Amino acid sequence: MSTLAIHNGRVIDPALGWDGIADIVIVDGRITRVGPNEGDMVVEADRIDATGLVVAPGFVDLQTHLREPGFEHEETIATGTRAAAQGGFTTVCAMPGTVPPLDSRAAVESVLREAEASALVRVLPIGCITAGRKGELLAPAGELAGAGVVALTDDGHAVADPNLMRHALQYSTQFNLPVAQHPEDPALVRGGQMHEGWVATRLGLRGRPASGEATMVARDIALAELTGAHLHVCNVSTAASVALIRGARERAVHITASVTPHHLTLTHERVAFRESYTQIRYDTSAKVEPPLREEGDLIALAEALRDGVIDAITTNHSPVSAMEKGIEFDLAAPGISGLETAFGLSMRLVESGTLTLPMLIERMTIGPVRAWSLDRHPGCEGLGTLAPGAVGDVTVLDPTSEWTIEPEHFASLGKNTPLAGELLRGRVVTTVFGGRVVHETAGVAAL
């Protein structure tokens, strides 16, 4: 019998509405007791002193590119889940844009087998919407559901054909699987390298218009309304999309949405400018899809997150090798390695007063769990909460600790971040998965 007791932290569990000093006891991977001094009731236990720290449910990421199989030079299930643990995540949903793509039982099972062998945290696979992510024929959603996928998505490829998307949504309803779309209309954004606007004009780069996203969100909402299916909008990045999603939720369309920390905090200016407008740069580390947008979009996204119009913060963790970033901007691969900076970067919304800390934790724990009903899957009982009986996933946080982002120290193989050298306030101190400590930040942990 293994027992872990986490003492005297400020326990925040938004699902249960808890916020107070308490102990947490985890026995054999399940939470057994929560309450003041409950830790003193167990005699033999490994102990963590969380005095002065925040104790929250383990973070849940709906969109993680683990890159395995097929791109093991960019990330593996082992390194990606280690990065997750560093970032406080105890559950990651693995994106299906691998080679082979996760469009068959065999492919999904191979990921689950590898996760069993090498993952440090829980890996929940996502299946493809269409075979080979080609946008031509439906992938076998029933087979994928049977293999254990928690959602369907074609990853970075939006399903362009409206008729196919309609059928995908319709078909998914029998399995209760959310259909997650990265909504950029390929015809409107083709060849685009960054957000269309004055920065792209300055750099002479082809733009991806904000409307490229809004048109597809509008279409997908109409199709979700038509079919009654569950649509999830990934990586919401524009004020116009937010307005559409807000309207759809008011009409009780079954729609959920997520946003990344970088779309909440960085604008398109990040691509070109650092200190002045005189010197430009072509910073491929800020090249991402959808692209970083404008100030007004950031405000709308933050408000939507606060109001619950957007359910979850997801990292869309996209590790890219240095070779694929250190080249011409047009040729560079898009993506930001986001697992290890997600909490600290999102804390800027708490610092600015847009979110409270419990709200932020909600959007990184029970928010994503409820969005995709993840707790109905085997081994996910009570996921996103600290209730007795729930899986023993806990993240211990120091919301005031300051640290500098040093990509070379990332556990992820993807060192690609536009935030290198930047100071963040808010840090993951300890990550506990299934009652086992999977990450400890050296020099920060108390005890």
Place this chain on the structure above:
Amino acid sequence: MTTTESTETTPSTTAPDETGTKRVTSLPESTWNHHHLLDLDDCSRTEIETVLTLADRMREILDRRIPRVPALRGFTVVNLFYEPSTRTRASFELAGKVLGADVISVNSSTSSIQKGESLIDTVRTMRAMRTDAIVIRHSMAGAPYLAAEHTDASIINAGDGAHAHPTQALLDLYTMRRHVGDLTGKKVVMVGDIAHSRVARSDLWGLAAMGAKVVVCGPPTLLPLGLKAGDRPSHAESALPPVSIETNIDVALEGADVVIALRLQSERQEAGLLPSLHEYAANYQVTSERLVRANPNHLLMHPGPKNEGIEIAGDVARGDRSIIEEQVTNGVAVRMALLYLLSGRVDPSEVVSEARA
């Protein structure tokens, strides 16, 4: 390697870049302070004037019976062209040769880049062969910036995608200055495909630095977003040069001192940005009837190669207000001046003081 004979009386105002460029020329900011020429957005009026003043001396050399001087003997220039070009490449080759530099041209198609031949690798290889300056033409915006991060050879941007073409802008400014002198307050009108034009972008910076009033004119589908000051946040007002935008060519040409017609690529019609070349010509061709509205002494320019009958009428292109051919000659002089400045073999402050004397 050519070393820069700087007087070191004024500290360098150029911050060393991340790769720690070793050969940052320490010069008073006011005359010339660049190791690379990537665009005119970071060039002051005085710096541009230094180039133009030196170009006058170069133009004099170019007009000699035997246009050869040994000023850049032992200096090596590589033209690295990833996009087909006749005039710009020839202009750089001749500019180097007139000054006695060794110039070679390497042509590489964009398809070879996509096959994984790395620009960085090529630039490093050229530097390892003791190249002093590398002139880059590339179909992708920002490629010369990438090159500049990876070499201490001088990088000259000879056109990168739709971004910049600073030597074209310098030769445009030089040509204008020869005819109208001070450009302060002069009305310069650019007509055509502003959105995809690297010439327009660099001209805008150069003209802004020289104090000209610039109007860009074209159909809305060929005008870039965010150029209007009100289209960007107030803190970013200086992030693009000041310019007026006009879709009606007759209004735009009113009182123009200089008119620049830009080349229209037929791909724009294929991409659905224009109904037809015929309609474009009907609405935006620079014609003698339309130029009646301009200043009677206006100058007519075109960066070439021209499509006569599309963006410019043939009689206008070859008419008495046209200085299009002179632009080509001046291009060589300006590039000579630039190579000489970047070589570090001339003291820019002397260029300016001699001109004053």
